[in-house]
Amino acid sequence: MENKQITAVTELDRAHYKTKVYSGGHFIYADEPEDIGGTDEGLSPAALLLASLGSCTAITIRMYADRKGFNLEHIKIELAICKEEEMGKETTIKRKITFTGTLTDDERARLMLIADKCPIHKILNNPIKIETS
Incomplete structure (x- = not known):
């Protein structure tokens, strides 16, 4: 297994807390619950x-x-x-x-x-x- 540095990039626009997370060619969302203003579309x-x-x-x-x-x-x-x-x-x-x-x-x-x-x-x-x- 190659020992390379682990990196991640996060991006947030005006989507009210729904954050794009990129790492190693993969993509997920992070978010907050609706009761605090998020869209609850991610962890x-x-x-x-x-x-x-x-x-x-x-x-x-x-x-x-x-x-x-x-x-x-x-x-x-x-x-x-x-x-x-x-x-x-x-x-x-x-x-x-x-x-x-x-x-x-x-x-x-x-x-x-x-x-x-x-x-x-x-x-x-x-x-x-x-x-x-």
Whole structure:
């Protein structure tokens, strides 16, 4: 796998919060709910953050389970982030992982450890510096 920089471009015109997001030849919308002026035609930015963590976690677990030959049929990851007004020096994300398949207790425990090895988890657990120009 080529180790190239990940990039994204976002564009917002007068569409009242409905934002176009481009990355790696793919396209999605981010938006806000109607009750705060959005069109609710895409995931909210916070939901996109949770989706990034959840999908990265699931992919990392799947890669490991496949490499080890574990009988892992399905991975479900439920995520929630604290309310914006509760965010201060620390933001809490709750993540519940459920596995389906014939797994030993040791395999389940190992998969839970592997969940914390996903790149997005590592990014979110370290200080983040944002340079704006």
